[in-house]
Amino acid sequence: MSRTVDLRSDTVTMPTERMRRAMVEADLGDDVYREDPTVRRLEEECAELLGHEAALFVPTGTMGNQISIHLLTRPGDEVLIEGSGHSYDWELSGMAVVSGVQPRVLVGDHGVFNPADVEEALAERSSIQSRVSLVIIENTHSMAGGRVWPRDTMAEIQRLARARGAALHLDGARLFNAAVAGGTTVADLAAGFDTVMVSFSKGLCAPLGSVLAGSTSLIEEARRTRKLLGGGMRQVGVVAAAGRVAIAQMVERLGEDHDNARRLARGLTELDGIELAHGHCDTNIVAIDVAGCAATAEEIRDRLGEQGVACLKTGPSVLRLVTHRDVDAADIDFAIRAARKVLAGC
Ligand SMILES: Cc1ncc(COP(=O)(O)O)c(C=O)c1O
Known part of the structure; x- marks a missing residue:
């Protein structure tokens, strides 16, 4: 699967x-x-x-x-x-x-x-x-x-x-x-x-x-x-x-989600054209602005979906990725690799 x-x-x-x-x-x-x-x-x-x-x-x-x-x-x-x-x-x-x-x-x-x-x-x-x-x-x-x-x-x-x-x-x-x-x-x-x-x-x-x-x-x-x-x-x-x-x-473990969100934010913002939409990642939500990429937010979302990473488009150039208990650090690295692949193909 x-x-x-x-x-x-x-x-x-x-x-x-x-x-x-x-x-x-x-x-x-x-x-x-x-x-x-x-x-x-x-x-x-x-x-x-x-x-x-x-x-x-x-x-x-x-x-x-x-x-x-x-x-x-x-x-x-x-x-x-x-x-x-x-x-x-x-x-x-x-x-x-x-x-x-x-x-x-x-x-x-x-x-x-x-x-x-x-x-x-x-x-x-x-x-x-x-x-x-x-x-x-x-x-x-x-x-x-x-x-x-x-x-x-x-x-x-x-x-x-x-x-x-x-x-x-x-x-x-x-x-x-x-x-x-x-x-x-x-x-x-x-x-x-x-x-x-x-x-x-x-x-x-x-x-x-x-x-x-x-x-x-x-x-x-x-x-x-x-x-x-x-x-x-x-x-x-x-x-x-x-x-x-x-x-x-379930409260204390939320810190793991926050760590994973920071890991994701770091990995994504190392890619050309991606910035944090709000300049920070305080908790478990990573909002990225992809205005600097060759592809639109919609295209990037759809191509990420084809690579097995689901996220939401929440603004004209903003994508939202949320960490939670059902994703771990390896999943985050998988998502970063998928984003790298998607952007390399744009
Ligand atoms: C900040 C905030 N308030 C309220 C709600 C509404 O919660 P529910 O989906 O349980 O109606 C949400 C849902 O995601 C939310 O993010």
Whole structure:
């Protein structure tokens, strides 16, 4: 069988043997009646891990983000978000459809807001202008090459939002990557936000599932909104069990993905015409700009695919390659050799 190294996303990871076993053995109940002990344990563990009062299991990160937007805004409000942010660009205009709000988009510095722009966007508005009631930060920032937010900038944005009475949501689909890369805890990175979403189904390898954490009262409301969106689930401990394994056993190893990403970034940027699209590789996402190559991003992606390396085109000249548990250093070297071959043939 020919080899395929799938670097499209960390969501392609398969559940581990321990996850599969935990899923089979999970204690179950009807979670809409709050009778699923495995879900309850996962929610308690996540609340504690994230330093918030309560947490709610949701099937997807998208649902977690959209519930938060629904809770923290009123129809007609605006949501401050970075221009390539997931909740803006990759959730089918969900904030407009589900919550009747519109994004106020800021172009960040590789995913990170400039505090001066935030201050201007949050400045006092007249009575015939819409309110900016929510600020969303994405850490790590997926479309900015898995960038980890600088702590000082995050604190400054939090201060500005608080001063203007705006709420704060953290899209932490890859917050565990940010914590491992920064040598800190997810609780540390989740402090100062009203709500925080983290995912188990990316680098942590669970088949699905995320949680939304916040105050007890917000999470009570979130439970209602989840039901409204069709996310009330029954014996869902069968998947929450994999989430428990994810947070207990899969976090520390993310450092290996980061090492492999750096190895890949080094190997690719040694090739003529390739640069890092965002000038850095902080975590497990390698975004390369191929504008300097003779072939287009589409052609390079397709030829890499023919060589057994799958990646995504995420911008006119940008390709994204994501490392994860199901690829090792030898796979990374295979991908670098494939890229060398593809570029030599252009
Ligand atoms: C930063 C970020 N937020 C949210 C999501 C949505 O997660 P899901 O695919 O579980 O809906 C993703 C998905 O990749 C993501 O990268």
